[in-house]
């Protein structure tokens with residue numbers, strides 16, 4: 446059952462086989478796999494439960510309901526970076542764009558060779574990816590519903606002879622409502638809330654929503670369960686009621702920011718000192734192009750096509766049609782200038798460029814701030830600043846090739862490019878991290894990394910903690926480096942693998 450606080454009377458105390466903290470890309474698959482094997486599974490999810498009936502295409506409403514900090518979480522450092530995260534059943538997958546890519550092979554090779562993860566075999570991983578793609582109905586975005594922004598951008602990329610195409614997505618019959626980030630109103634996107642979680646519940650799992658795990662129960666080097674508190678839906682604060690789970694195995698799947706924070710608060714599982722370190726986020730810049738003619742109806746898929754010509758250098762361009770509310774925020778101007786440009790919204794297109802970090806590593810910290818609030822320190826450094834500029838220049842080149850008259854960028858001194866000459870000026874300029882206004886990132890990773898050496902990693906290749914028996918960590922935090930592409934499929938693949946090891950442990 447999916448239980449809201451009002452479905453629960455008083456405190457809860459239960460003994461279960463598996464307690465899972467978090468119901469996103471990591472927690473959902475584990476809950477489904479283990480409930481399907483007949484284990485008693487309980488999931489604690491801090492966010493609320495929302496369905497198609499609640500997904501009303503209203504960005505402000507969905508930021509308030511389904512995002513942490515109403516979608517305004519930022520990293521501290523230069524530049525400051527918006528890092529939105531979901532807080533709802535299905536985790537961030539409920540509000541993500543549905544891109545479902547396998548990670549680049551060289552990244553896996555690096556994990557095997559540098560991080561001591563030889564046990565994660567390519568063949569095994571491909572089998573899991575294949576299973577997930579079938580289960581989640583992954584297929585290429587349909588150009589018929591992708592929208593004119595995407596076809597225009599791709600036409601520019603093709604003119605320049607760049608490698609590009611339609612993204613694989615976990616969407617069944619996408620109609621291009623353009624609202625993936627606010628909950629899919631047609632139910633087409635196969636996020637965890639409409640796939641793994643209902644299947645887990647069908648196999649007997651219980652999901653307690655608005656229920657925050659706060660403390661692991663530890664006895665003699667073993668984790669024996671978890672304690673948490675129910676939250677008042679109106680205030681988000683504890684309502685006075687508690688939950689106490691006795692569990693044979695506990696899985697921490699609270700995401701790459703909240704899993705390390707959860708452990709740091711208690712000083713647990715950190716003999717390596719690596720908990721909270723190595724934060725990577727795939728920082729992204731964006732460009733907006735202005736055309737003489739309208740690009741067509743403002744309908745389409747927000748993230749449906751890509752240019753991957755420079756993926757080997759850590760640059761991946763992805764985009765499509767986004768709603769006006771997001772468009773307005775991405776313009777480098779405020780006030781009247783913003784309003785004047787937004788009057789031309791039908792003539793504008795937007796595209797994003799994300800980079801895989803070479804030099805930048807952030808950190809999640811517990812600064813003992815009031816409430817339940819981690820801090821994320823992150824500075825964009827060295828080659829990554831250069832890559833962010835290169836991604837922006839590449840997008841601008843593509844827009845001009847597609848016929849754009851003006852291109853807006855987030856680089857100070859280069860906010861508006863009106864000619865190839867302006868583009869060259871940006872290309873030749875020396876930029877600093879502090880010159881980039883309004884970066885965003887969507888993929889926190891790496892803060893409880895897996896590895897073959899307990900001195901340098903937090904979990905084994907099985908996702909089991911090196912320090913505490915019967916504790917598994919499985920979400921974006923265990924990926925040892927950014928996979929170079931959108932990570933949800935890889936996080937799910939690691940979760941499927943982890944569920945297999947938990948099954949072995951429970952049945953032995």
Ligand SMILES: Cc1cc2nc3c(=O)[nH]c(=O)nc-3n(C[C@H](O)[C@H](O)[C@H](O)COP(=O)(O)OP(=O)(O)OC[C@H]3O[C@@H](n4cnc5c(N)ncnc54)[C@H](O)[C@@H]3O)c2cc1C
Nearest residue numbers: 467469471491536537541542543544658920921931932933
């Ligand atoms: C706008 C946006 C678009 C994106 N688009 C894509 C995309 O197209 N493709 C892609 O691959 N990736 C995309 N991503 C990223 C992807 O969704 C995430 O990488 C993935 O969901 C992370 O999985 P996770 O299990 O680590 O965390 P999450 O999916 O975030 O799940 C963690 C869950 O744990 C809960 N939780 C945290 N702490 C506690 C606690 N103490 N007790 C109980 N519950 C807790 C949280 O509320 C949350 O629901 C996107 C992200 C965003 C923000």
